[in-house]
Amino acid sequence: MSTVRVLVGTRKGAFILTSDGKREKWDVSGPHFAGWEVYHVKGSPLNPDRLYATQYLSWFGQTIQRSDDGGKTWAPVSNKFEYDGVPGTHMWYDGTPHPWEFKRVWHFEPSLTDAETVYAGAEDAALFKSTDGGQNWAEVSGLRKHGTGARWQPGAGGMCLHTILIDPTNPNRIFIAISAAGAFRTDDGGETWKPINKGLVSQYIPDPNAEVGHCVHRIALHPSRPNVLFMQKHWDVMRSDDAGENWHEVSGNLPTDFGFPIDVHAHEPETVYVVPIKSDGEHFPPDGKLRVYRSKTGGNDWEALTKGLPQQDCYVNVLRDAMAVDKLDSCGIYFGTTGGQVYVSPDSGDSWMPIVRDLPAVASVEVQTLP
Amino acid sequence: MIRVCLPMHLRSLAQVGTEVQLEVPPPVTQITLLDALEAAYPMLCGTIRDRQTKKRRAFLRFFACQEDISFESPDAPLPDAVIAGDEPFLVVGAIAGG
Numbered sequence: 001m002s003t004v005r006v007l008v009g010t011r012k013g014a015f016i017l018t019s020d021g022k023r024e025k026w027d028v029s030g031p032h033f034a035g036w037e038v039y040h041v042k043g044s045p046l047n048p049d050r051l052y053a054t055q056y057l058s059w060f061g062q063t064i065q066r067s068d069d070g071g072k073t074w075a076p077v078s079n080k081f082e083y084d085g086v087p088g089t090h091m092w093y094d095g096t097p098h099p100w101e102f103k104r105v106w107h108f109e110p111s112l113t114d115a116e117t118v119y120a121g122a123e124d125a126a127l128f129k130s131t132d133g134g135q136n137w138a139e140v141s142g143l144r145k146h147g148t149g150a151r152w153q154p155g156a157g158g159m160c161l162h163t164i165l166i167d168p169t170n171p172n173r174i175f176i177a178i179s180a181a182g183a184f185r186t187d188d189g190g191e192t193w194k195p196i197n198k199g200l201v202s203q204y205i206p207d208p209n210a211e212v213g214h215c216v217h218r219i220a221l222h223p224s225r226p227n228v229l230f231m232q233k234h235w236d237v238m239r240s241d242d243a244g245e246n247w248h249e250v251s252g253n254l255p256t257d258f259g260f261p262i263d264v265h266a267h268e269p270e271t272v273y274v275v276p277i278k279s280d281g282e283h284f285p286p287d288g289k290l291r292v293y294r295s296k297t298g299g300n301d302w303e304a305l306t307k308g309l310p311q312q313d314c315y316v317n318v319l320r321d322a323m324a325v326d327k328l329d330s331c332g333i334y335f336g337t338t339g340g341q342v343y344v345s346p347d348s349g350d351s352w353m354p355i356v357r358d359l360p361a362v363a364s365v366e367v368q369t370l371p
Numbered sequence: 372m373i374r375v376c377l378p379m380h381l382r383s384l385a386q387v388g389t390e391v392q393l394e395v396p397p398p399v400t401q402i403t404l405l406d407a408l409e410a411a412y413p414m415l416c417g418t419i420r421d422r423q424t425k426k427r428r429a430f431l432r433f434f435a436c437q438e439d440i441s442f443e444s445p446d447a448p449l450p451d452a453v454i455a456g457d458e459p460f461l462v463v464g465a466i467a468g469g
Contacts, residue, residue, distance in 0.1 A: 035380055059430040059464045060380055060418040076384065076414035080422060 004326050005070065005368040006334055007051065008342055009038035012360035014053050016041075016071045019355075021328055023346040026355045032074060033065065040321055040364040043070075044110040044118070048368050052118055052134060054105040062104045064120075066134050077134035081105070081122060084141035090124065091153040100124045100144075107321060107364075109164035113171050121161035125152060125178040127190070140190040143176065148195060148212045155179035155215050155234075156280075162320055163219050167226040175229065175244060180215035183231070185244050196244030200233060217260045218320045222269035230272050230299070232262040232320070237274055239299050250299020255286050261323035265348060266331040270298040273325075273333060273349060275318040283338075284315035292335070294349045308352035309343065316341070321364035328369060336362025373399060374459040375408060381419070381462065385412040390459060399454045401433060401445040419462060434461040 006017040013031030032038075036055045044050040051067040053074065062081065065074040087100035103123045111117035120128040120137065127140040152159060160179055167173035172189040175196075182197040200214045215234035222228065231238040231247065236257050238247040251257035256276045265271035272295045278286045285291060290309045293302040316339035326332040333345040340359040345352045372392040382388065395407045402425070409416045420427050425445070427433070432441040436450045436458050452458040 034383065055384075057380060059378070059428065060384075061428060063384060063414065063418065079417050082423070 002328055003370045004328070004332065005043075005048075005370060006324075006342065006344075006355065007041035007043065007071070007364075007366040007368070008336055008359065008362060009041050009053070009321075009364035010336075010340070010360040010362050011037050014038040014041050014071075015356070015359060017342065017355050023328075023332055023344050024353075028356060029071065031360075032071065036063075038363065039104065040107050040366075041071075042108045042110060042366050043368050044115050045112055046110070046115040048370055050110070050115060050133070052108045052110065054108065054120075056104045062102075064105065064134055078130075078136055081120070081126075081128055081137050082139070083126060083144070084139040087144070088150065090149060090159060091151055093154060095153075097150070100126075102126075103158065106160045106162045107164060109166060111171070112166050112168055119164050119166075119174075121164050121176065123158045123160040124154075125159045125161040125181060127161055127164070127176060129190070142186070142191050143184060143193045146184075146193040148181070151212055152178060152181035153213060163216070165219060165221055165226075165229075168223040169226055173226070173243070175219060175221075177216040177219050177231075179217065180213060180234075182212045182214040183216050183219060183229075183244055196240075197247070198245065199240075199247030200238065201236070201249075202234065218262045220262045220264050220272070222264045225269045228269065228298075230262050230264060232259050232274055234258065234280060237262065237299060250295070252295070252300030252302055254293055254302050255291075255304075259318075260320040261318055261335065263323045263325055263333070265333075266325050266327045267329075268296070268331075268348075271296050271348070272299060273323065274302075275323070275335065277317060283317040288313050288315060290314040290316065290337075292333070292345075292349055292352075305345070305349040305352070307350065308345075314339075319363055321366075322362050324365045324367040326367045326369045332367070334365050334367050336365040338362065372456050373404060373407075373453065374456055375404070376459045376461045378462060378464040380464070381415060384414055384418065387412070392456075399449050400447060401440075401443070401449065404449065404460060430465040432463045432465065434463055435459070 001021045008015040013034045015030030019026045041053045049070040053065040055063045063079045066077045067074045089097035092098035107121040109119040128137045163177035165175040177183045218232045227243045229240040237251045239250045259277045289311045292305040316337035322336040336342045338361040342355045393407045
């Protein structure tokens with residue numbers, strides 16, 4: 001029987017949750033890197049025992065950990081992230097130029113075609129690449145230098161490159177997203193990039209046709225149909241059917257279209273999940289009810305999924321990297337909260353149960369489906 | 372041998388105990404001590420001082436012989452008691468935040 005391994009990053013360390021395909025009984029390992037902020041842990045799809053963890057504290061900065069045995073043991077790899085050339089400036093909160101400064105790594109995306117290659121999304125926004133399992137990092141500087149970088153501005157959480165999606169049918173096509181710059185795409189392996197934000201409308205940007213400046217929170221795609229993208233923007237849930245060239249809103253009947261994560265069912269490309277959050281000023285679910293919303297129509301028509309989730313007095317948040325899906329026949333959906341719960345639904349969202357209830361605030365959730 | 376005490380998070384990162392001991396060729400200064408520390412424990416590169424500028428990270432302080440020596444010149448010799456191994460060189464994280 002297949003097993004699942006859930007990789008959880010939290011404000012005070014990483015945890016690994018494992019179960020068989022029933023997803024009822026769980027083993028919990030951790031905390032790994034106790035006391036450190038772990039924004040993200042992710043495994044290689046080619047070598048599932050190869051894991052990367054981003055480990056950070058304001059006191060000591062960024063370090064990177066790698067495991068080659070599925071998280072049983074870890075060893076530091078390089079934390080040398082240097083911008084290519086003279087990095088110049090981006091726009092600060094007040095609109096003035098501000099020097100690019102490396103702060104931390106938010107997200108890893110291991111290659112789909114080479115087990116030693118991994119991408120890292122950084123703050124201040126940049127894409128880094130390692131071709132030797134994290135021993136050396138080089139900036140994919142075509143992104144930062146493509147022309148709009150001086151107009152990128154941090155969101156409330158910093159100017160972070162938080163989403164990296166590799167087209168499974170074309171390794172030269174990569175989508176990334178930055179808060180608060182927007183979404184970008186390369187079709188030549190990172191040499192050149194273009195903003196793909198047409199159709200996004202953001203209240204705080206006076207220009208309705210602004211090329212950059214949008215606070216994209218998360219993008220997701222289904223591997224069978226990589227030209228269809230779903231986006232949770234700061235406000236608005238969006239969809240593109242042409243690899244990001246054009247976007248249209250699919251918020252439909254959601255109670256609020258603010259939120260952070262978005263993900264797609266493993267076997268149903270039109271089934272999408274979001275977690276609506278009341279507003280950008282109140283980062284908790286509406287009415288104190290924790291509800292995942294599912295659309296089986298690729299957006300617009302959404303249903304609330306509540307069975308097993310707290311429906312009163314719940315004021316947690318679900319962060320952008322804290323939702324994942326497994327690949328079992330009955331697709332499992334997972335998400336973690338800032339209250340330290342990690343929930344699983346082994347039946348595509350119909351019912352939920354907590355795997356753990358009392359971890360530190362959860363920053364990220366990834367899941368590996370193992371044979 | 373020079374004795375160096377690291378804060379808890381860096382001890383776990385470097386997988387060492389409360390104190391590490393280093394051979395530091397003279398002159399023994401903040402710079403040469405930290406060079407020796409990073410050579411012995413490369414995973415500490417960038418965690419105590421910036422990789423490029425070599426400036427101490429903002430939330431860290433250096434203490435020795437009951438004194439805060441963070442603002443001494445990085446090229447200045449460390450106290451004799453540290454060089455003799457009678458007193459440790461302390462890397463201390465700011466006691467703030469969560």
